[in-house]
Amino acid sequence: MKIPFLDLEQQYESIKSEIKESINNVLDNRNFINGPETKSFEKNFLEVHGAKYGKGCSNGTSAITIALRSLNIGPGDEVITATNTFFATIEAIAEVGAKIVLVDCDADTYSICPKHVQEVVNEKTKAIIPVHLYGNPCDMDAITKIANEHNLYIIEDCAQAHLASFKGQAVGTFGEAGSFSFYPGKNLGAYGDAGFTICNSPELEKKISMHINHGRTLKYEHEFLAGNYRIDEIQSAILNVKTKYIAEWTQKRIEAAKYYDSKLSDKFKVIKRLDDVKAVYHLYVIEVENRDKVLKSLKEAGISCGIHYPIPLHLQPACKQLGYKLGDFPVAEESSKRLLSIPIFPEITREQQDFVIENLLKI
């Protein structure tokens, strides 16, 4: 049996005719930017995720940049995030010229550790970016408390957490803004690049919309220098089709994760989920000793796995100038050697899961 880490083919097969029709519609109408599909997708995505305001944009990285810019965060400001995230989170901070401040993650949830956030807040701190890594919601009670005490913005990186919620409230809606990626492998994936920035007010939505589209108010009237971070109509059309199914696909991920939990959680350390959260399992992550050996035997059995992420950001060559060193964030450093992401996608079968479980337990 061959088990891919991620299977985009089955999903495509199930919606192929709808997708082709939606792309053809765009081609027939030749309305390639800011057309009806984008407007409709924006409305539909906000509704299914559980948010009120927001705009589609070019990708998940620019979605964070746009949120930061729209909140006037820039040079002289500090923004706090966790060292165990995807590189894009900190690129956005660098792009607006703010200082990247990293903190360690919690040893049980692998989410940003609120205690460590508290320790690095100072008068220059403007925002916290909690990342709902693997689709597992962070402790938004603790983060909101810190943000309120120190008057900080919260921008949630929800690139891996479409439809996830914390105590019944959609992720991305706790503070000022939230960002999403529709990179093809994400839970809701385009067939190219796309993203979304959600926010908490119509005023901020307007600002976001201007930052996405040349700072413009009307055609050829520009209020400030911004850039082009637009989503295109073909990606919107594709995402509009997929948005109809995302709730169902998410439910299937949750069921697959429950099954892994029932068979693996007493043999391996698995990520702790806080009470009363809806995690959406972009990835299913366990900890193993001897990861190289485990990866090799799984590969030989035909099972593809991933590592998210092998190098914490403070130890990346690109982050040398931030001045961090080995030993600064021990939880992230130690877990990065043991984390293993095993196959999970909505279409994974029990039989495939049993094969993964059986092989893992054998090792």
Ligand SMILES: *Cc1c(COP(=O)(O)O)cnc(C)c1O
């Ligand atoms: C994928 C991802 C991003 C970036 O999204 P792109 O669409 O690839 O730019 C940002 N943050 C996290 C946590 C991600 O997983």
